[in-house]
Amino acid sequence: MPRWDPRQYLRHADHRTRPFTDLLARVPALPARGRPARIADLGCGPGNATALLADRWPGAYITGLDNSADMLRExxxxxxxxxxGGRLDFAHADLADWVPDEPYDLIVSNAALQWVPGHAAAFAAWTRGLVPGGVLAFQVPGNGDAPSHTLLRELCAERLGPAGRRTNEVLAPAEYLAGLTALGCAVDAWETTYVQVLPGEDPVLDWMKGTTLRPVLTALADDPAATEEFLTTYAARLRTAYPAGPQGTVFPFRRVFVVATTPE
Known part of the structure; x- marks a missing residue:
């Protein structure tokens, strides 16, 4: 289980939140009629994106769910x-076995399902947990073949072997569409590559420290010298793959989006 650092994660909050706002822009009106909407945010992290749900649906009862005690404290x-008139709460849950315990109008997830192997198998239970006309909406990183990730996998194989290795089972938009359509949903699926410009020294390394590097940093937590050696080597390779320019370091980042609506 990776150890999360909320403050490191939030260092790039603007770039991390932008895909979520783009996802929410495609979520239709929720079916709640004459009652507060019920919303679950799966993998809520430090809650900064969850708070955006309260801005969009101020009367809703919203629960952010995460399995990291550090993130939930933040x-x-x-x-x-x-x-x-709504309410925002947070609770512990493991998305690997979470099932809705009440009917929801919206189940949403921001860059969390890539940490759950076989997450598409949970869609049947999650959509059954939606009210008629309810929505399942999520976005996941789709950059597993980018240099940031391929270089990390190579370095892990060289230095760590199985330690620090992680599973990334993000599907193509068409695969998510097919699976959720088969469950009876109307599906809007797409992908976007954000051409992010990151400031500062070794900004791609700084970005990766907030998310993808967490299993590696957790595996090396008891060996500061090995941690420093790993990060120094990785930073050098990232600087070659993502050279700094006059405007900063360009870091393209592909995201996959899905909005699935259950039948009325």
Whole structure:
């Protein structure tokens, strides 16, 4: 289980949140009629994206779910009543075995399902947990073949063997569409590559420290010298793959989006 660092994750909050706002822009009106909408945010992390749900649906009852105690401690500061009469809460859950415990109008996830091997197999239970006309919406990174990730896999194989290795089972948009259509949903699936410009020294390494590097950093946590050696080598390779320019370091990042609506 990787150890998460909320503050490191939030160092690039603007870039990490932008795909979520683009996802929410495609979510249709929720079916809640005469009652507060019920929303679950799977893999809520430090809660900064979950708070955007309260901005969009101020009267909703929203629960952010995560399996990291560190992330949930950071998110706890955001819990409480929403200005529009709704409420924002956070709770521990493991997405590998989570199933809805009540009917939801919206189940949403921001860059979390890539950590759950075989997550598409859970879609049947999750869509059954939606009210008629309810929505399952998520976005996941689709950059597993980018140099940032291929170089990391190569270095892990050289230095760590199985330690630090992670599974990335993100599907193509068409595969998500086919699977959710087979469950009776109307599906909107697409992909976007964000041409991110990151400032500072070794910014791609800094980005990776917030997410993909967490299993490696956890595996090496008891060996500071090995951690420093690994990061120094990885940083050098990233600088070659992503050279700094006058405007900063260009870091293309592909994302996969899905909005699935159950029948009324």
């Amino acid at each position: 998110a706890a500061a955001l819990a409480g009543p929403a200005p529009g």
